[in-house]
Amino acid sequence: MGRSKEVDAYIAAQPPETQRALEEIRSYIWLAAPNSSELLNYNIPAFALIEGGKRDQQIMIAGYAKHVGFYPHPDVIEAFSDRLTGYKFAKGSIQFPVNKPVPKELVIEMVKHRLSQLNK
Numbered sequence: 001m002g003r004s005k006e007v008d009a010y011i012a013a014q015p016p017e018t019q020r021a022l023e024e025i026r027s028y029i030w031l032a033a034p035n036s037s038e039l040l041n042y043n044i045p046a047f048a049l050i051e052g053g054k055r056d057q058q059i060m061i062a063g064y065a066k067h068v069g070f071y072p073h074p075d076v077i078e079a080f081s082d083r084l085t086g087y088k089f090a091k092g093s094i095q096f097p098v099n100k101p102v103p104k105e106l107v108i109e110m111v112k113h114r115l116s117q118l119n120k
Helices: 005-012 016-032 074-083 104-118
Strands: 037-041 044-048 058-063 067-071 094-097
Touching (some): 005 037, 005 044, 016 044, 016 058, 016 067, 074 104
Antiparallel strands (some): 037 044, 044 058, 067 094
């Protein structure tokens, strides 16, 4: 398990503000799930929370011009929906604006929540 050169390249290809936001989220995922592994899935960065984890066992991120997408899992978004009111979100995704800091504690808690769901 570990970091991916493909994810490094994906982030490096983004605009500077998007790079910063993606690196923030990436570091928070690593703090919350240090045993995860990075890969590209659907051509975007993914973090397999358990060894060999398939799509529903991964958290994904993606860079866009004005936001970064965070895809923890629909169950996680539902569980944290009361804390997401300041962000655009849907069933499976949350948008964090690139011109603001990514909410560190919230991301860490969401990743840990998903990890605990998978480890039951």
